[in-house]
Amino acid sequence: MLSKKTKYAIVALVHIAKRNTKDPIIARDIADAEKIPYKFLESILLDLKKAAILTSRKGKGGGYLLHRPPQDISLAEIMRLFDGPLALLPCVTHTYYERCEECKDEQTCGIRSVFLELRNYTVELLKGATIANILNREFSLLSVNSDD
């Protein structure tokens, strides 16, 4: 399961991207609208800023803004930022690679082979799942559901 932190981060980013204004939005408004604990959200937004996904303006009239276009922010990046590697085994990650102690031969390990396959698909899907892509999905789902 995703951690709440990751889930809140995604929800917050989608919320920010959905507005059609270039004015900054304050943490309080996101927290209220999406029912995210305010102080918890604050720390999440800070992390997103450190990762150069958001930018911010301090003081009165300040708030948060996307630092990049929505099509350049993917769930893969957000999930890695808060929950670490997408892979389910350390021996199939690229950036966090670690050998399994008990493993006799990684090249012929059947368990690894399964989780490598799963990882490759997952990374591909989640790299494509950008904030822009999520908004597109909502648009598509909306028109499908309004058919009745």
Next chain:
Amino acid sequence: MLSKKTKYAIVALVHIAKRNTKDPIIARDIADAEKIPYKFLESILLDLKKAAILTSRKGKGGGYLLHRPPQDISLAEIMRLFDGPLALLPCVTHTYYERCEECKDEQTCGIRSVFLELRNYTVELLKGATIANILNREFSLLSVNSDD
């Protein structure tokens, strides 16, 4: 990431299935061969027994045996047993379904749509990844790697 418990469970089951004998194997031997802490492994094997994946014989000459053919034991089942649902959001699981508090409309939620897609693929892959399938994968990888 998989918990150690799940990883050890998979490793242990593959170990048991690999032997070509119908004699039971004792926890100690699995622990030694696969470098799994003995007492920890014991509790894992117990859980696998409760789930009717293993069967056991007590007393001298006892030990553990597969309770079903290896093609009827999937990673999906093992992972669910120890780590819970395969899905990354509670709103896309079948058996553990829970609505997201903040969600306005599940049917048109773009975030959910991504994780539903991911879940469906994951479940399909992991249901196919039986212990028998893992052994087949090892056999295939072995012959590929012996080419040189």
Next chain:
DNA sequence: TTTAATCCTATAGGATTAATAGAATTTATA
């Protein structure tokens, strides 16, 4: 009766998660 195995209960330490509190800093604007 001894030995060897599973089975059961309890618990400890550590890490992680989710959240809260409070103060410092920055900035717009009245």
Next chain:
DNA sequence: TATAAATTCTATTAATCCTATAGGATTAAA
């Protein structure tokens, strides 16, 4: 220049989960 409004920083807490261990009860074969 004072004030209000916002981010930023530091610290702490409570709860839960993860990993592992200990010790004894039970069962069964030899």
